[in-house]
Amino acid sequence: xxxxxxxxxxxxxxxxxxxxxxxxxxxxxxxxxxxxxxxxxxxxxxxxxxxxxxxxxxxxxxxxxxxxxxxxxxxxxxxxxxxxxxxxxxxxxxxxxxxxxxxxxxxxxxxxxxxxxxxxxxxxxxxxxxxxxxxxxxxxxxxxxxxxxxxxxxxxxxxxxxxxxxxxxxxxxxxxxxxxxxxxxxxxxxxxxxxxxxxxxxxxxxxxxxxxxxxxxxxxxxxxxxxxxxxxxxxxxxxxxxxxxxxxxxxxxxxxxxxxxxxxxxxxxxxxxxxxxxxxxxxxxxxxxxxxxxxxxxxxxxxxxxxxxxxxxxxxxxxxxxxxxxxxxxxxxxxxxxxxxxxxxxxxxxxxxxxxxxxxxxxxxxxxxxxxxxxxxxxxxxxxxxxxxxxxxxxxxxxxxxxxxxxxxxx
Amino acid sequence: xxxxxxxxxxxxxxxxxxxxxxxxxxxxxxxxxxxxxxxxxxxxxxxxxxxxxxxxxxxxxxxxxxxxxxxxxxxxxxxxxx
Numbered sequence: 001x002x003x004x005x006x007x008x009x010x011x012x013x014x015x016x017x018x019x020x021x022x023x024x025x026x027x028x029x030x031x032x033x034x035x036x037x038x039x040x041x042x043x044x045x046x047x048x049x050x051x052x053x054x055x056x057x058x059x060x061x062x063x064x065x066x067x068x069x070x071x072x073x074x075x076x077x078x079x080x081x082x083x084x085x086x087x088x089x090x091x092x093x094x095x096x097x098x099x100x101x102x103x104x105x106x107x108x109x110x111x112x113x114x115x116x117x118x119x120x121x122x123x124x125x126x127x128x129x130x131x132x133x134x135x136x137x138x139x140x141x142x143x144x145x146x147x148x149x150x151x152x153x154x155x156x157x158x159x160x161x162x163x164x165x166x167x168x169x170x171x172x173x174x175x176x177x178x179x180x181x182x183x184x185x186x187x188x189x190x191x192x193x194x195x196x197x198x199x200x201x202x203x204x205x206x207x208x209x210x211x212x213x214x215x216x217x218x219x220x221x222x223x224x225x226x227x228x229x230x231x232x233x234x235x236x237x238x239x240x241x242x243x244x245x246x247x248x249x250x251x252x253x254x255x256x257x258x259x260x261x262x263x264x265x266x267x268x269x270x271x272x273x274x275x276x277x278x279x280x281x282x283x284x285x286x287x288x289x290x291x292x293x294x295x296x297x298x299x300x301x302x303x304x305x306x307x308x309x310x311x312x313x314x315x316x317x318x319x320x321x322x323x324x325x326x327x328x329x330x331x332x333x334x335x336x337x338x339x340x341x342x343x344x345x346x347x348x349x350x351x352x353x354x355x356x357x358x359x360x361x362x363x364x365x366x367x368x369x370x371x372x373x374x375x376x377x378x379x380x381x382x383x384x385x386x387x388x389x390x391x392x393x394x395x396x397x398x399x400x401x402x403x404x405x406x407x408x409x410x411x
Numbered sequence: 412x413x414x415x416x417x418x419x420x421x422x423x424x425x426x427x428x429x430x431x432x433x434x435x436x437x438x439x440x441x442x443x444x445x446x447x448x449x450x451x452x453x454x455x456x457x458x459x460x461x462x463x464x465x466x467x468x469x470x471x472x473x474x475x476x477x478x479x480x481x482x483x484x485x486x487x488x489x490x491x492x493x
Contacts, residue, residue, distance in 0.1 A: 032461055032480070034481075043430075105458060105460065108457065115448070115454060116453075117443035117444055117445070117453055118443055119457075120456060120457055120459065121457055121459060123458075124456060124457055124459035124460070125459065127458075128434055128435050128479070129435075131430070131431055131432035131435050131479075132427050132428055132435030132436065133434075133435035134439060214443070215444070215455070342452075345448065345454070345463070346449075346464065348448050372449075372464070374462060374463050377462045378463045
């Protein structure tokens with residue numbers, strides 16, 4: 001048996017931790033954020049927004065799990081040991097079995113004006129409002145792609161925002177196909193529909209430019225042959241999600257098509273490293289939970305119980321496939337950047353400087369694209385879509401850390 | 412636990428619900444420019460979850476703190492780069 005270490009306190013990580021702890025393992029969960037819940041359950045630990053979240057938090061509280069918040073894992077000095085930077089200094093974390101439940105982040109695509117203050121991710125603006133930003137009476141355009149747009153629009157509206165419209169780049173036809181596959185999720189969809197009554201949801205529509213002096217003042221939208229400008233305070237714009245795989249790559253786990261490769265027990269290519277949730281492919285809350293449970297059970301040697309959950313995972317993976325096909329990004333979005341549009345926001349590398357290269361590696365060497373503080377976490381999803389480039393290697397530290405942490409890691 | 416905390420953003424006091432992030436407090440004061448990019452562009456929060464590093468500010472003298480990952484504490488001194 002021994003110890004299990006879980007990286008990420010979102011649904012997948014918490015589900016894995018619960019199952020492993022329930023089976024008798026000593027479990028530690030480490031998360032970068034100041035509180036558990038991940039992005040989808042952000043701020044809900046004290047006040048769950050759904051019965052499902054409530055039920056999971058109760059399960060978590062019923063077992064003995066050590067939770068370390070505000071800790072950013074940045075290096076593995078030796079197999080079985082990770083280093084994390086915390087506000088109190090570097091912490092060494094050892095493990096027998098590891099679960100990477102590192103989640104996903106929004107895909108951001110560059111368009112003229114996207115670097116203006118108050119242009120944010122859809123989940124980005126939601127996170128800010130969840131953590132104290134007053135949005136009452138503010139005019140918000142929600143744009144990009146994916147089911148997250150609906151959830152964010154409903155949430156912002158519930159907090160008093162004036163949601164002017166939702167611009168979904170996917171076509172009406174694609175969405176109609178998705179609707180047919182939604183049967184199992186009808187109740188959720190209906191409640192969103194009620195919350196969004198009166199808000200325009202435009203398919204085949206996207207932002208072509210954001211305008212403003214010093215900060216966002218308006219956006220230009222495109223739909224069919226029509227183009228028009230809308231004045232707004234915030235643009236909440238994200239193009240579906242991208243798995244967070246850099247920690248898996250640091251540990252030399254096989255990553256395929258941008259997803260951590262796992263077997264039927266959520267085991268990666270490294271025998272004592274498991275992965276669950278969005279890091280293994282975008283699939284939403286239910287899939288993350290069941291994958292987390294399977295990983296937790298497998299680590300505890302409860303393979304039979306894990307197998308009993310396989311049918312649930314199959315159903316959720318089918319749904320995920322449908323979801324990801326529906327929100328496939330259209331080619332027109334590749335035409336959005338102007339030559340002078342910044343793609344890498346850390347190093348201010350423009351589209352024009354990147355397009356002359358044939359790989360990310362070449363572009364990095366010549367332009368520093370992806371070499372700033374975010375280490376390509378933002379522009380990675382963009383250059384993958386625009387040019388078909390993927391990161392070739394990840395080096396420690398995977399995050400900018402304090403010099404004292406580096407010194408400590410070299411000891 | 413008290414229900415509100417007060418932080419100081421560029422010399423201006425702002426009171427927030429307990430548990431709020433520094434990023435939200437900064438925006439509440441009307442400041443949208445958190446930092447200047449390497450070519451001098453104004454920038455503010457993008458991802459809201461600690462990955463983009465666009466919301467970096469100086470907190471109690473420590474530079475490059477991600478304001479979206481830092482919870483407001485009473486008396487905190489926050490300075491933006493704009």
